[in-house]
Amino acid sequence: xxxxxxxxxxxxxxxxxxxxxxxxxxxxxxxxxxxxxxxxxxxxxxxxxxxxxxxxxxxxxxxxxxxxxxxxxxxxxxxxxxxxxxxxxxxxxxxxxxxxxxxxxxxxxxxxxxxxxxxxxxxxxxxxxxxxxxxxxxxxxxxxxxxxxxxxxxxxxxxxxxxxxxxxxxxxxxxxxxxxxxxxxxxxxxxxxxxxxxxxxxxxxxxxxxxxxxxxxxxxxxxxxxxx
Numbered sequence: 263x264x265x266x267x268x269x270x271x272x273x274x275x276x277x278x279x280x281x282x283x284x285x286x287x288x289x290x291x292x293x294x295x296x297x298x299x300x301x302x303x304x305x306x307x308x309x310x311x312x313x314x315x316x317x318x319x320x321x322x323x324x325x326x327x328x329x330x331x332x333x334x335x336x337x338x339x340x341x342x343x344x345x346x347x348x349x350x351x352x353x354x355x356x357x358x359x360x361x362x363x364x365x366x367x368x369x370x371x372x373x374x375x376x377x378x379x380x381x382x383x384x385x386x387x388x389x390x391x392x393x394x395x396x397x398x399x400x401x402x403x404x405x406x407x408x409x410x411x412x413x414x415x416x417x418x419x420x421x422x423x424x425x426x427x428x429x430x431x432x433x434x435x436x437x438x439x440x441x442x443x444x445x446x447x448x449x450x451x452x453x454x455x456x457x458x459x460x461x462x463x464x465x466x467x468x469x470x471x472x473x474x475x476x477x478x479x480x481x482x483x484x485x486x487x488x489x490x
Contacts, residue, residue, distance in 0.1 A: 286358070286361065286362055286363070287363075288363040288364060288365060288415075288458055289353065289356065289357070289362065289363065289364040289365070290364065290365055291353070291364055291365060291366050292349045292350055292352075292353045294339060294342060294346040294349060294350055295339065295342070295346065298369065299337065299369025299370070300337035300338050300339045300340070300369070300483075301338075301339065301340050301341070303337070303338060304335065304336060304337030304338070304369060304370070305335070305336045305337070306333065306334075306335055306368045306369075306370060307333070307334040307335070307336075308331060308332075308333060308334075308437070309331060309332045309333070309334050309486070310327065310331045311327075311328040311329065311330035311331050311332075312325060312326060312327055312328060313325070313326045313328060314326075329438075329439070329441070331437075331438050332486055332487040332488075333368075333417060333457050333459075333486070333487040334462075334485070334486045334487065335366060335368075335459065335483065335484075335485050335486075336482070336483065336484050336485075337369070337482070337483050338480060338481070338482045338483075339480060339481045339482075339483075340480045341478040341479075341480060342478065342479050342480065342481070343478070344477065344479075347468070347470075347478075347479035347481075350468075350479075350481050351466075351468060351479075351481075354461075354466040354481065354483075355466060357460075357461060357466075359461060359463070359464030359465075359466075360460050360461050360462070360463065360464055361460075362460060362461070363458050363459070363460055363488065364458070364459055364460075364485075365415075365456040365457070365458060365459070366456060366457065366459045366485065367410075367417075367454040367455060367456045367457075368410055371408065371409070371410055372453070372454045373452070373453055373454070374405060374406065374409035374410070374452045374453075375406040375408065375409055376403075376404040376405035376406045376409050376420075376423075376452075377402055377403055377404045378403065378452055378453075379399055379400030379401060379402055379403035379426070380398050380399045380400030380401075380403055380426075380430060381398045381449065382396050382397070382398050382399050382403065382432070382449075382450045382452075383396060383397065383398045383447050383448060383449050383450060384396060384413070384444045384445065384446060384447060384448040384450070385397035385398075385431065385446070386446055387443065387445060387446040388443050389440065389443055389444065390439060390440065390443055391439045391440070392435060392436040392437070392438060392439045392440075393433055393434070393435055393436070394413075394433065394434045394436060394440065394444075395431070395433050396431070396432050396433070396434055396450060397429075397430050397431045397432075398430055399426035399430045399431070399432050400426070400430070401426070401428075402425075402426070403425070403426040403430075403432065404423070404424065404425040404426070404432075405420045405423065405424050405432070405434060405452075406420070406423050407420060407421055407422055407423055408420070408421075409452060410452070410455050411434065411436075411450055411451065411452055411455055412450070412451035412452075412455025412456060412457075413440065413444045413448060413450065414444065414448065415456070415457065415458050415489070416440065416441055416442075416444075416457065416489075417455055417456060417457035417487075418436040418437060418438060418440070419436065419437040420434055420435065420436065420437075421435050421436065421437050422435040441489065457487045458487065458488055458489060459485040459486065459487055459488065460485060460486065460488045461483075461484065461485050462484045462485060462486050463484065466481075467481070467482060468480065468481050
């Protein structure tokens with residue numbers, strides 16, 4: 263049987279007299295399928311911000327890495343139960359297209375490969391760049407390349423193994439410079455760390471088909487990191 267498709271188009275209108283809103287409260291992603299992520303598969307991408315200059319005479323190339331790299335996600339939740347589908351639909355429709363914001367973590371890497379010990383936090387205010395000094399680690403604390411860490415709403419990946427130095431201090435090497443200097447003593451989150459996402463289009467689509475246990479719905483989510 264060919265699945266039916268239902269579309270909800272939220273056209274964002276930035277006219278105050280029509281009740282336009284810049285954006286709303288940042289929402290929490292609903293728990294479906296036990297929070298394990300999309301059964302239909304997903305991709306987690308990093309969208310770097312670069313410029314490339316190529317000489318038309320010699321073909322020599324210069325490249326420049328700029329601030330503003332973003333995370334992007336595509337995932338499909340297949341054959342949700344009616345209750346799960348209702349919660350997913352309510353969440354997606356409440357975003358009102360690209361106007362809404364929500365928290366999302368990388369379902370493929372919800373916990374670190376390193377050893378969490380102690381209460382790791384930022385060690386010192388005013389830090390910039392991609393090397394972050396931290397303290398509060400317990401004995402044997404470590405991170406592994408590929409672990410994700412949350413600095414408030416900013417999500418970064420650790421790109422080099424590191425261990426605490428015996429005094430609870432560790433320097434994290436991040437994939438990108440921090441967007442803003444984190445506050446001193448800011449707690450680091452290594453378990454399901456999140457970033458703020460928005461939909462990439464105003465259309466929200468679900469498909470459903472009949473089965474012996476009732477209608478089963480599937481949703482595909484396309485989103486990209488955003489900040490103010």
